[in-house]
Amino acid sequence: MAKVELKNLNKIYNKKIEALQDINLTIEDGQFFVLLGPSGAGKTTTLRCIAGLEKIDSGSILFNEEPVTEDQPASRDVCFVFQQYSLYPHYSVYENLAFPLRSPMRKLPEEEIKNKVENIAAMLKISNKLNNKATQLSGGEMQRVAIGRALVREPNIYLMDEPLSSLDAKLRETLRVELKNIQTNLKATILYVTHDQAEATTLADKIGVLKEGKIVQIGTPEEIYENPDSIYVSQRLGSPKINILPSSLFGMADNITTIGIRPENISVGSGQYSGKIISVENLGSETVVAISFKEHEILASIQGNYKSSINETINFDINAQKVLNFDEKGNRIYEH
Amino acid sequence: MDTSRSYLEPSSFSKKIAAAIIIVYTVITLIPISWMVMTSFKNVDSAISYPPEVLFEPSLEGYVNLFTNRSRQSVEYLDSLPAPETWYEELVRSREMVITGPSKFLGRYSNSMIIGFGSTFASVFLGALAAYAFSRFRVPLKDDLLFFILSTRMFPPIAVAVPIFIMYRKLGLGDTHVGMIILYTVVNLSLAVWLLKGFMDEIPKEYEEAAMIDGYTRLQAFFKVVLPQAMTGIAATAIFCMIFSWNEYAFAVLLTQFNAQTAPPFIPTIIGEGGLDWPAIGAGTTLFLLPVMIFTIILRKHLLRGITFGAVRK
Numbered sequence: 187m188a189k190v191e192l193k194n195l196n197k198i199y200n201k202k203i204e205a206l207q208d209i210n211l212t213i214e215d216g217q218f219f220v221l222l223g224p225s226g227a228g229k230t231t232t233l234r235c236i237a238g239l240e241k242i243d244s245g246s247i248l249f250n251e252e253p254v255t256e257d258q259p260a261s262r263d264v265c266f267v268f269q270q271y272s273l274y275p276h277y278s279v280y281e282n283l284a285f286p287l288r289s290p291m292r293k294l295p296e297e298e299i300k301n302k303v304e305n306i307a308a309m310l311k312i313s314n315k316l317n318n319k320a321t322q323l324s325g326g327e328m329q330r331v332a333i334g335r336a337l338v339r340e341p342n343i344y345l346m347d348e349p350l351s352s353l354d355a356k357l358r359e360t361l362r363v364e365l366k367n368i369q370t371n372l373k374a375t376i377l378y379v380t381h382d383q384a385e386a387t388t389l390a391d392k393i394g395v396l397k398e399g400k401i402v403q404i405g406t407p408e409e410i411y412e413n414p415d416s417i418y419v420s421q422r423l424g425s426p427k428i429n430i431l432p433s434s435l436f437g438m439a440d441n442i443t444t445i446g447i448r449p450e451n452i453s454v455g456s457g458q459y460s461g462k463i464i465s466v467e468n469l470g471s472e473t474v475v476a477i478s479f480k481e482h483e484i485l486a487s488i489q490g491n492y493k494s495s496i497n498e499t500i501n502f503d504i505n506a507q508k509v510l511n512f513d514e515k516g517n518r519i520y521e522h
Numbered sequence: 523m524d525t526s527r528s529y530l531e532p533s534s535f536s537k538k539i540a541a542a543i544i545i546v547y548t549v550i551t552l553i554p555i556s557w558m559v560m561t562s563f564k565n566v567d568s569a570i571s572y573p574p575e576v577l578f579e580p581s582l583e584g585y586v587n588l589f590t591n592r593s594r595q596s597v598e599y600l601d602s603l604p605a606p607e608t609w610y611e612e613l614v615r616s617r618e619m620v621i622t623g624p625s626k627f628l629g630r631y632s633n634s635m636i637i638g639f640g641s642t643f644a645s646v647f648l649g650a651l652a653a654y655a656f657s658r659f660r661v662p663l664k665d666d667l668l669f670f671i672l673s674t675r676m677f678p679p680i681a682v683a684v685p686i687f688i689m690y691r692k693l694g695l696g697d698t699h700v701g702m703i704i705l706y707t708v709v710n711l712s713l714a715v716w717l718l719k720g721f722m723d724e725i726p727k728e729y730e731e732a733a734m735i736d737g738y739t740r741l742q743a744f745f746k747v748v749l750p751q752a753m754t755g756i757a758a759t760a761i762f763c764m765i766f767s768w769n770e771y772a773f774a775v776l777l778t779q780f781n782a783q784t785a786p787p788f789i790p791t792i793i794g795e796g797g798l799d800w801p802a803i804g805a806g807t808t809l810f811l812l813p814v815m816i817f818t819i820i821l822r823k824h825l826l827r828g829i830t831f832g833a834v835r836k
Contacts, residue, residue, distance in 0.1 A: 270728070
């Protein structure tokens with residue numbers, strides 16, 4: 187595994203669309219790095235540039251301090267797990283898993299290939315499917331094999347482009363846990379792209395948030411959640427979504443135009459503010475209550491099952507310690 | 523009323539009508555072909571008898587005549603010869619003739635094979651490479667080039683027969699296998715590029731990107747991943763190319779004579795005594811039909827999938 191660095195990376199499509207602007211990123215050896223952002227933010231482009239599938243316009247890519255910017259994809263020794271179309275449909279599962287090991291770059295003896303493939307198949311619980319055609323698998327099995335095809339190698343870095351997004355919710359969760367276990371065991375360097383915040387927070391050692399081709403913040407999941415640099419970043423994590431409100435609602439200082447309050451930092455039942463309940467959503471372990479307050483909707487998340495009815499007037503309070511202050515550009519103001 | 527069937531399914535009555543139409547059509551189209559096959563198994567007399575014989579005693583005379591050259595001899599001379607050693611010698615002797623040697627048919631037939639399969643392979647191979655490039659790379663003036671390639675088929679190829687004839691003579695390509703393979707490849711290539719480009723476009727580029735990341739060069743990825751995926755398209759294209767070059771008559775008449783003559787210009791020239799030797803011609807055309815038939819049957823599964831390609835894809 188390797189340490190991967192991106193320095194001042196720029197990628198322009200068709201001479202005008204700036205897909206990536208001045209990306210600087212360091213992924214430490216053995217780190218699980220998640221790129222988070224909405225579609226079109228440049229997540230996949232970043233992966234493709236690292237893999238060598240896209241030529242970059244300027245900047246450099248370093249694996250273990252060695253520049254690989256000019257190298258062909260084959261010689262970069264990376265693994266890529268695609269979102270879909272991930273298996274070679276004319277091959278069996280075994281042949282799919284063996285494909286990278288049989289490449290002219292590696293040409294391992296068949297005996298060794300067999301060992302590796304069987305180990306990986308056992309790890310991903312697909313041993314009984316090895317002779318199946320790739321097209322005779324369920325979606326979950328396909329993605330397992332796709333991840334397996336990456337794991338049979340020990341590359342510089344694993345690049346994963348929303349590998350779980352095409353799966354149903356339950357399978358996604360199972361594979362997510364498995365993936366994290368595998369990564370911890372192998373001490374693998376992974377750059378993982380997603381727009382799913384649950385994946386980002388559970389998998390990541392570090393999260394990089396992308397906005398329109400620029401990295402806007404890098405930090406641990408806790409840092410990104412607790413201390414976002416901007417409204418944009420604060421909205422990337424947290425479910426239910428953070429409340430973004432004009433500061434005038436609660437009488438804040440002048441330079442603050444907008445505040446952000448996470449739903450769990452709003453307490454209900456008593457408090458200095460009162461509003462009308464417009465919806466109640468019971469999620470089992472928590473209840474999300476939407477309150478109408480001075481013509482704004484505020485979401486509050488309450489532990490357990492909270493009994494209330496719509497149109498009821500409710501008192502609530504905000505945890506002032508946890509309020510995030512933003513200026514008119516949406517950037518965070520740190521001094522109070 | 524039968525309510526168990528789905529509204530989308532045709533009724534059993536309309537299915538029967540459809541089957542009847544198909545059967546009638548099949549019989550009508552098969553009559554000439556079966557007549558040809560029947561003629562090939564008739565003897566010279568029954569082939570031209572009037573009214574035509576539908577029931578006849580099968581004979582291999584046509585096939586023997588197709589493969590041999592014979593000469594008529596006097597009865598005395600025939601009697602002086604030792605007894606015939608093989609059944610076909612016997613058959614020829616019964617007509618008061620002796621075999622003087624093999625005919626040119628086998629040579630013409632193998633010319634057809636070499637030129638037909640050679641040009642099919644060349645068109646599909648070059649077509650696949652060009653189609654892949656047009657499908658995947660940013661080729662300058664891509665649309666214009668594609669249109670140019672298509673435009674080469676907008677006039678009948680024979681329209682350029684004279685310049686090609688002169689060119690081939692100057693280049694020494696006339697009456698050569700290579701020359702005919704090149705000519706048929708050129709004619710077929712535009713079809714191959716266009717057909718295969720459609721199939722290549724349908725193959726997600728992720729496949730070859732995955733292969734390239736897995737340690738293969740683009741060309742290796744093309745052969746290992748893209749070509750097997752395009753098998754249906756390749757099969758369909760190969761059949762079209764094969765049919766064209768196998769059946770081509772005009773250029774074959776014009777450009778080949780001794781060395782590289784193919785079967786189509788040769789078969790009609792089989793002349794027996796006192797007119798055309800119809801059983802031999804029937805035998806020649808029957809044998810001529812076989813390779814394309816076998817080739818199409820082998821690739822049939824791919825062809826059917828090829829035609830419905832895109833419609834059934836998830």
